Amino acid sequence: MKKIVAILSVLTLFSGCIGNDYSSVEIVENSPYPEFIYLNKDMIKMVVNKTSEKPVSDYFFIIFDGAYIDKNNYSKLAVRTPLWRFGSIFVNDDIKAKNGLIFLNSDFVGTPDLKYNMPLNYNDIIVYNKNYGIFIEIGHEYTSAEIIAENLSRNKYFMEHTNDIAGKNIINRTIIEKDDILIGTYVLESGIPIGDINNSLFKMDITSTS
Template sequence: MRKFILFFVLINVLPVVIAGWYLYENIGGAESVDEVIENAPFGEFIYLDHNMIIANKDNMNNLHGIYKDLLIFINGIYISSDGKSFGIKMPLASTLKYVRIDNYTYYNGCVIKGNVQLEKPTSNDLITLIPQSFKDIVVYRKDSVIGGLIENNEIKYVWVFRKKKNINAKIIRTYLDNVKKHNPNLIDYSVIDYGDKVYVYLEYRGLSIELPNMNVIK
């Protein structure tokens, strides 16, 4: 009888315990901005880390194919720059290298849905001005990078972009002065001229995603 019980535990219980332990150890967000970029499946993207996903899970219904009840198991979501494809970073994602699921594929540690070109991001010196802890939301473009951090029911952003002929620190400061007049959630901001770059710090009240309008610098 004892042998039967031991065999039952080994066959039925132990695998569940091991799987549970693996998920517990591997569920959670990235450690740094560098890790977010290293794991990205798209050249340009928006990334939502685990903390940001959970804080905004009621607004995730617009990502077709992602069930809200399963968001707790997702480490992060990459959205392509055109918004038509997304990549899910999650434990056991690599199983899709061996098991095919319709409309999904595997690339660079992510489960991919959509037909956008899959590629790793190219190196970008703008990222050196983004604090590594600002990885709860990352927007990665060739000439503009945003990093965001959830802290004490606020979201703090650092936005760094390359100067253009008609866009400089003074113009961005004037733009944000106007934004603050109409958006009470914008608590604080600062704009610093960094030679060929502009560094912007923004602090918003609440945990809703309020990204800077990147069209301002186009």
């Protein structure tokens, strides 16, 4: 933990180098984990401030682009930052720096299957696995979400009839069939319990043929 704090402190000194905003397509393509949860810098701020004893300055978060969490092991984390090369100062068995990422307790695992990777509007939170992709944007009044899944009758039934996503009631929905893919666009109640992200939070009764 001390080394992680040291890394972040060093990076903050160079935070005049502003991070980038990546599209949902770029985020999925560049994931170091086949199945992952991605949080952009705004969501990282929400998580840190929710779990920290004291509020953290907005200035601190300038250095981040986002963070990937390995969906199969929540202790594995990859932080995307334009200052990733400075992470090499602290490299050991638990910390690695490569390809724009600082890995904590992990390394590159593999690339995702891109069949659910489409140009979408939302990238505050992305949940991506072998069965579906969920793309979420947190708004002040509403939360918006898009679900991409294989065009199977079971998946369509779930997407048309589920009452909530991540515990938030669905206000409105549109389901589009596009070749072998289903695209569900949802308007939800405001907010996502971001500090409690885990596999059960985004568990969907959605499957795939692969």
